Amino acid sequence: MSEISLPIWLVTIAVIAGLLLFDFVFHVRQAHIPTLREAAIWSAIYVGIAIAFGIAVWVFGGHQMGAEYFSGYILEKALSVDNLFVFLIIISAFKVPRADQQKVLLFGIVFALIARSVFIFAGKALIDNFQWMFYIFGLFLIWTAIHMLMPEKDDRDEADNFMIRLAKRFLHTTDHYDGDKLFTYENGKRVLTPMLLVMVAIGATDILFAFDSIPAIYGLTTNVYIVFTATAFSLMGLRQLYFLIDGLLDRLVYLKYGLTAILFFIGVKLVLHALHENEVPFINGGNPVPVIEIGAFESLPVIVGILAITVLASVYSPKGKALSTVTALHRAATAYLHTEVEETPEEREAAYQRILELEASLESYDPGHVESAKNDGHDDLVEKAHAMHAAGR
Known part of the structure; x- marks a missing residue:
């Protein structure tokens, strides 16, 4: 089953497209805020579908393909959860109404799948024709892992308001949402809503994430069918997962370090493979x-082990709890300072009260943990939010 027949490819693509269509028609088309029960049930269903597919691969494709699929799926799922952090920042900065966030997330998932599919087949073509690409992929992942450990710049903002200013200058835009519509009419003119701008921001980040995601999974398997299905099923249910763990995302503060270790591990694995096949x-x-090679059966427990340690440390570590609150406060202050999207006075006040609540929560943590959790410029950002509120803006 190393060579997948065209009918199997067509059935697989049809199933994935059908799941996305089902999600849109029955969950997203009618704007609403998913309940915790709804999000939990559908998250479990999508994970169950992915596991069932993996078992089928294991049974019909053999242990090697099965191990490669589950390694790839777990890796891509972890990277997808990391995507949710950026989605959360963008959605907060653009102040997307909660009932309309589902449409933004589904668009992000579909666009991510399309972008990654392009990278998947491009990556396969490069690997098949240029053996030395394994060196490039491996060194790129090692560089990415090192780069992830570097301090973030103070002005880093995934939802940069430059995009909004640019759109307002050259296009007809409005500061008001009109449900989940991309276009609306204002003063008799057809204008863009902030919903379209946030989708553009989400799409741009999806392309950037694909640069890390695809080389990483090709470090686990070169079977393009396994790469595609593991990537696709990892994205399925991401929308429901967002609403399920929305309040817990800030608690996964050490996920970045876990992903750093995994990307470094896979980067080394790729370089070793390149040396073993050197031309x-x-x-x-x-x-x-003559170097050692790391196979799928060795990779799977390493990836699972690193993620388990990362999650446990995030949830139970006192320093992790302080860091999660600092992260939430940083995001709340950033969102408050974004005034490009129109808000009611009540919404502005509620956003400011959220900042006060998070500041009060920090007082219950060890001061040393709180200070070590803050990035440079964190206090300045919060002070700007206080000053803006005091000025009545």
């Missing part, structure tokens, strides 16, 4: 280098 003339005379 580059200036390395060992173009001959393979």
